[in-house]
Amino acid sequence: xxxxxxxxxxxxxxxxxxxxxxxxxxxxxxxxxxxxxxxxxxxxxxxxxxxxxxxxxxxxxxxxxxxxxxxxxxxxxxxxxxxxxxxxxxxxxxxxxxxxxxxxxxxxxxxxxxxxxxxxxxxxxxxxxxxxxxxxxxxxxxxxxxxxxxxxxxxxxxxxxxxx
Amino acid sequence: xxxxxxxxxxxxxxxxxxxxxxxxxxxxxxxxxxxxxxxxxxxxxxxxxxxxxxxxxxxxxxxxxxxxxxxxxxxxxxxxxxxxxxxxxxxxxxxxxxxxxxxxxxxxxxxxxxxxxxxxxxxxxxxxxxxxxxxxxxxxxxxxxxxxxxxxxxxxxxxxxxxxxxxxxxxxxxxxxxxxxxxxxxxxxxxxxxxxxxxxxxxxxxxxxxxxxxxxxxxxxxxxxxxxxxxxxxxxxxxxxxxxxxxxxxxxxxxxxxxxxxxxxxxxxxxxxxxxxxxxxxxxxxxxxxxxxxxxxxxxxxxxxxxxxxxxxxxxxxxxxxxxxxxxxxxxxxxxxxxxxxxxxxxxxxxxxxxxxxxxxxxxxxxxxxxxxxxxxxxxxxxxxxxxxxxxxxxxxxxxxxxxxxxxxxxxxxxxxxxxxxxxxx
Numbered sequence: 036x037x038x039x040x041x042x043x044x045x046x047x048x049x050x051x052x053x054x055x056x057x058x059x060x061x062x063x064x065x066x067x068x069x070x071x072x073x074x075x076x077x078x079x080x081x082x083x084x085x086x087x088x089x090x091x092x093x094x095x096x097x098x099x100x101x102x103x104x105x106x107x108x109x110x111x112x113x114x115x116x117x118x119x120x121x122x123x124x125x126x127x128x129x130x131x132x133x134x135x136x137x138x139x140x141x142x143x144x145x146x147x148x149x150x151x152x153x154x155x156x157x158x159x160x161x162x163x164x165x166x167x168x169x170x171x172x173x174x175x176x177x178x179x180x181x182x183x184x185x186x187x188x189x190x191x192x193x194x195x196x197x198x199x
Numbered sequence: 200x201x202x203x204x205x206x207x208x209x210x211x212x213x214x215x216x217x218x219x220x221x222x223x224x225x226x227x228x229x230x231x232x233x234x235x236x237x238x239x240x241x242x243x244x245x246x247x248x249x250x251x252x253x254x255x256x257x258x259x260x261x262x263x264x265x266x267x268x269x270x271x272x273x274x275x276x277x278x279x280x281x282x283x284x285x286x287x288x289x290x291x292x293x294x295x296x297x298x299x300x301x302x303x304x305x306x307x308x309x310x311x312x313x314x315x316x317x318x319x320x321x322x323x324x325x326x327x328x329x330x331x332x333x334x335x336x337x338x339x340x341x342x343x344x345x346x347x348x349x350x351x352x353x354x355x356x357x358x359x360x361x362x363x364x365x366x367x368x369x370x371x372x373x374x375x376x377x378x379x380x381x382x383x384x385x386x387x388x389x390x391x392x393x394x395x396x397x398x399x400x401x402x403x404x405x406x407x408x409x410x411x412x413x414x415x416x417x418x419x420x421x422x423x424x425x426x427x428x429x430x431x432x433x434x435x436x437x438x439x440x441x442x443x444x445x446x447x448x449x450x451x452x453x454x455x456x457x458x459x460x461x462x463x464x465x466x467x468x469x470x471x472x473x474x475x476x477x478x479x480x481x482x483x484x485x486x487x488x489x490x491x492x493x494x495x496x497x498x499x500x501x502x503x504x505x506x507x508x509x510x511x512x513x514x515x516x517x518x519x520x521x522x523x524x525x526x527x528x529x530x531x532x533x534x535x536x537x538x539x540x541x542x543x544x545x546x547x548x549x550x551x552x553x554x555x556x557x558x559x560x561x562x563x564x565x566x567x568x569x570x571x572x573x574x575x576x577x578x579x580x581x582x583x584x585x586x587x588x589x590x591x592x593x594x595x596x597x598x599x600x601x602x603x604x605x606x607x608x609x610x611x612x613x614x615x616x617x618x619x620x621x622x623x624x625x
Contacts, residue, residue, distance in 0.1 A: 097330075099614070099615060107625060
């Protein structure tokens with residue numbers, strides 16, 4: 036997308052070639068919003084506003100969002116319909132909450148290594164932990180690094196334009 | 200200075216993308232179909248081993264594939280595009296000197312690496328792409344781009360867990376060229392390959408050793424360049440990252456089923472025109488001319504007339520306004536449309552493109568042009584934020600459930616680009 040020209044002013048210094056008399060080159064002198072009155076004292080301190088993307092994702096190429104179904108991780112503050120942020124570049128260590136693929140399904144559980152094998156443990160006494168005794172039974176897909184929740188449930192899935 | 204290039208190629212890319220989100224398909228045959236579920240355009244190794252051919256019509260293989268338990272997907276370019284971008288971003292960590300050659304291939308400049316580090320570097324790259332994105336890649340390295348391509352082909356044939364082939368010393372290159380048929384050399388077209396075959400040049404080594412004069416005379420400079428590249432002197436550099444602006448922009452789609460009514464074709468054409476003019480504005484160009492083409496069913500027995508018809512119009516002044524382009528497109532369509540014909544495809548081509556900064560303004564409508572520019576910018580922004588269907592013209596109709604909408608009965612979710620289609624987990 037080209038920048039909106041009407042929003043910005045660009046000032047050029049046109050250099051003339053003395054031999055031909057024609058303009059040969061334009062030098063960019065200044066490019067900023069130009070207003071009458073004092074220039075903003077903040078210009079020298081310009082910075083982008085904080086961005087939730089950078090807060091949640093250290094590694095965008097390996098980051099995936101996953102929608103949570105059910106309450107098996109409720110005691111880890113992961114609720115039904117939340118989004119979890121999954122970083123696929125991280126290798127799970129014992130104690131991490133992970134996205135795993137077990138018995139043909141994706142599941143979010145705490146990954147715990149015990150002397151007798153790897154476990155996927157829920158954070159809700161209603162559910163049982165799953166013992167993963169071989170790689171064929173299941174695999175860790177990525178490590179959950181954050182959870183995103185909106186309180187306004189109606190707009191949770193919303194990415195269409197609404198006129199109210 | 201000695202040069203060194205790597206070609207990184209995603210293995211069965213479309214099928215691999217589908218597998219990332221369907222891990223149960225690991226080790227199982229997977230195919231992906233072309234637009235409209237027409238024919239097979241991507242196969243996992245398991246599908247190749249079943250003898251499923253590239254380009255085979257889907258309807259012919261449907262029963263066979265069902266029996267064999269082949270997972271079938273409609274092409275989901277939204278997903279593949281995003282996964283491709285992710286792979287590229289991982290590759291960029293290894294070197295910024297990278298050329299995205301296609302959706303599943305990138306050339307990288309490895310000249311800076313010490314010779315003894317090349318293999319470990321390539322293996323590390325391969326592991327990282329797989330770990331971070333789930334996409335398996337093969338890496339071929341050689342002193343020129345053409346030799347990197349040769350190496351990559353051989354890397355793919357090696358055991359699946361290696362996937363790396365580095366060609367540095369003369370004897371390795373010699374052996375690699377012996378194993379490569381001349382028609383598989385990058386830049387050798389089918390006609391040249393047949394011709395070379397006829398004079399007894401079957402493999403890439405024989406081709407490399409032809410006299411330069413003969414090659415230049417018979418295969419022009421491009422052929423000579425390929426020979427020199429095979430000899431190890433680099434003639435083809437990495438292309439600059441910016442894709443050169445296209446000279447023509449085309450958008451066309453086959454209909455889900457044949458159509459005989461004008462209004463339905465208008466809906467499809469209008470939708471294509473809006474998409475096409477969006478592409479036009481994205482590359483910051485204006486179009487000087489517009490062409491509409493219309494295809495009837497080539498295979499129908501009663502095909503009474505030409506299978507392909509097209510009409511063009513020159514615009515009074517170069518334009519990027521979709522409202523204007525829509526008027527022209529639909530007027531051209533009306534001139535071509537014949538009752539009783541069964542049409543299977545419509546498309547629009549924008550040509551005589553001029554970069555935005557060189558546009559000759561129509562002096563009688565400068566004000567109008569500015570208004571249009573603002574409107575188009577607003578539309579582009581809205582569509583970027585809310586999706587392409589966010590702002591539509593009445594003439595585009597409702598794509599869903601229409602006859603012209605593409606058939607994609609086996610479409611997977613856009614797991615990474617749409618909130619409502621994210622992966623779900625319990």
